[in-house]
Amino acid sequence: MRKVGLLGGTFDPVHNGHLLAAETARDALGLDEVWFIPTLVPPHKPQPGTDGARRRDMLEAALVNNPAFRVEDIELRKEGTSYTIETVTELRRRYPAAQFHWIVGSDMIRDLPNWRRAEELAEAVDFIGLERPDQPSDDALLPEYIRSKLVRASMPLLGISSTDIRRRIREGRSVRYMLPDPVIEYIQRDGLYES
Numbered sequence: 001m002r003k004v005g006l007l008g009g010t011f012d013p014v015h016n017g018h019l020l021a022a023e024t025a026r027d028a029l030g031l032d033e034v035w036f037i038p039t040l041v042p043p044h045k046p047q048p049g050t051d052g053a054r055r056r057d058m059l060e061a062a063l064v065n066n067p068a069f070r071v072e073d074i075e076l077r078k079e080g081t082s083y084t085i086e087t088v089t090e091l092r093r094r095y096p097a098a099q100f101h102w103i104v105g106s107d108m109i110r111d112l113p114n115w116r117r118a119e120e121l122a123e124a125v126d127f128i129g130l131e132r133p134d135q136p137s138d139d140a141l142l143p144e145y146i147r148s149k150l151v152r153a154s155m156p157l158l159g160i161s162s163t164d165i166r167r168r169i170r171e172g173r174s175v176r177y178m179l180p181d182p183v184i185e186y187i188q189r190d191g192l193y194e195s
């Protein structure tokens, strides 16, 4: 069975924390591929300031050199809030021969029990959890139905976030080495995040 990691996110913009999380998960679990899924409307945070097509373009630019990575824009094509259980259900219908693993950073691991139809989601996928600095998550606090489906993969902590990148650009500061050069070029060409 083909093992596929799914990394959902707002990706406003994609950065090296996302890429290292995906590569760490791929390596640790022996995944054949990782699909990056930009949300249309994130369930638990404000609507992104950047439209879906641009966030997808930046992802395409970031992933172009890695044959194991690709963008899956299923959520951008569907109206309304991007609930993971709906996405996973549809992907399992489309790709019955794939085994899916949902990749999450530690800020999101804590939050998993609050996700829509969380028990059903835990039956449909395994979770791969990556640590983020200053975002501790205590697995002992998670319900058994999530803990039993959660595998931890260890990566060098990267304190990079899209929020911090947007702030730095607004302040005219450097973001070099925090995200891939082609993504920085795209941001500069379109003047994103400047105000």
Ligand SMILES: Nc1ncnc2c1ncn2[C@@H]1O[C@H](COP(=O)(O)OP(=O)(O)OP(=O)(O)O)[C@@H](O)[C@H]1O
Residues within 6 Å of the ligand: 007, 008, 009, 010, 011, 012, 016, 017, 018, 021, 103, 104, 105, 106, 107, 108, 130, 131, 132, 158, 159, 160, 161, 162, 163, 164
């Ligand atoms: N530096 C990082 N290390 C590990 N995981 C990360 C990192 N940044 C993001 N992730 C994970 O990637 C997924 C998508 O993240 P998202 O697109 O919301 O990025 P973000 O940097 O948290 O964005 P924002 O600052 O806008 O909230 C989430 O599961 C998140 O936990």
Ligand SMILES: O=C(O)c1ccc[n+]([C@@H]2O[C@H](COP(=O)([O-])O)[C@@H](O)[C@H]2O)c1
Residues within 6 Å of the ligand: 007, 008, 009, 010, 011, 037, 039, 042, 043, 044, 045, 082, 083, 084, 085, 108, 114, 115, 116
């Ligand atoms: O399905 C849910 O209820 C749910 C609640 C919170 C977050 N998620 C998903 O988790 C992923 C990361 O979320 P975010 O807010 O960090 O971009 C993204 O794919 C979201 O759709 C999903």
